[in-house]
Amino acid sequence: MKLKTNAILGALCCALSLASMTVLAQQATVATANAATPTASPKKTFTITHEAQRTAAKDQARTNTCWNFATASFMESEVARQGGKLIELSEVFGVRHAYPLKADAYLRVQGKATFWEGGNNHDAMDMLRRYGAVPKTNYSGLKEGETRLDHAELAATSKAFLDAVIKSGRPSKSWRAAFEGILDAYIGKPPANFIYEGKLHTPQTFRDQVLKLNPEDYVEVTSFNHHPFYQRMRLEIPDNWSHDNRFLNVPIDDMEKIMTNALSNGYTISWGGDTSEKGFNVKEGFAVLEDEVKEVTQNSRQEAFDDWRSTDDHSMHIVGLSKDDKGNAFFLTKNSYGTTSGPFEGHLHMSKNYVRMKTIYFMVHKQAIPEDIRRKAGIK
DSSP: OHHHHHHHHHHHHHHHHHHHHHHHHHHHHHHHHTOOOTTOOOSSOEEEEEEOOOOOOOBOOBOOOHHHHHHHHHHHHHHHHTTOOOOOBOHHHHHHHHHHHHHHHHHHTTTOSOOSSOOOHHHHHHHHHHHOOOBGGGOOOOOTTOOSOBOHHHHHHHHHHHHHHHHTSSOOTTHHHHHHHHHHHHHOOOOSOEEETTEEEOHHHIIIIIIOOOGGGEEEEEOOTTSOTTEEEOOOOTTOTTOOOOEEEOOHHHHHHHHHHHHHTTOOEEEEEOOOSTTEETTTTEEOOTTTTSOOOHHHHHHHHHTTSSOOOEEEEEEEEEEETTOOEEEEEEOSBOTTSTTBTTEEEEEHHHHHHHEEEEEEEGGGSOHHHHHHHTOO
16 A cells, blocks of 8 residues: 555656646636736627626636536526526536546546546536535635635646546545545535525525526537537537537527527527637627638538637627627627626627637527427427
8 A cells, every 4th residue: 555655646746747837828828818908998889689687707717617607607597587586606516516527537538538627518507417506605615815716726736636546556445535635625615505595405405496497408509510410419529528418419500590599588598619719809898700701601610610720618608699880790798707807897799600600519498499490309
């Protein structure tokens, strides 16, 4: 046991030195994203035509957990849409519960997979299904004295630990307790119960009695022609660590139709897509393609996905529709870089063409999908 412990510690030290480079890269990425000037004046003006209830934009700070920030915000709006209160939910609760599941998956394939902070928006819904939810006031993920989330060291340390376990040989029965200890040290234990409006709740009773959200009511939609349309598929992106195969694949025009129908009727969208374009301008509050006048077709969308020009690198919450001063259609989008990012209190406007090209997938309530598309897809 002593020899194996020494091997793990040695491997961990080596892995941590390599992981420090990853930390610096992640920190630089998040710092750049959050560097928008709070006092920036908008160079484009927009008129909002439809918008849903939502809480103020949050700041994911030095984390790569946009998937849960976007989907927690989506859940908040869904509760309000269905007649409940607009409650701020803990984003870190889902993140904390996802980490051990990711670790299980990573060790089972002996490290030959992706392990990091990222995920897909269905992960947040799966955590709601498995574990429930809690208000943000009951689990912020901040330790005493902290004011902003910072998961860079957690991400590097947890990955280095798992790589050290793999390098040492067969995993012992102790690795899981040690891994849970790392998570507890950085973001704390999630509450087993808590008081909400004078009543004792578990995360599960809070989900069922207060939020009243049914995870089975939500569908993730995508549009790629390397899979049959109107069928479920596994989307081949690195952050789909659970190999989820429930993405509904539809033609690009139906994808846009679903999104517009949802937003026109009070629903919102948990969106995952590509924000690496030069035209994704947080500072000025809008996102456009470099060639906005060029038609975005099914084939051009597929080509951008296949040659990695369109990748799954960020998640946001689409909360409405808008138009610019020329009458062009945009999608009002709540980001997770804080209320001071850009001129629109943490929101930005994505053009219709940007959405058609750069959407990798999105989540929506099944009733927001037009009836004819639901019928073709066999959704009841």
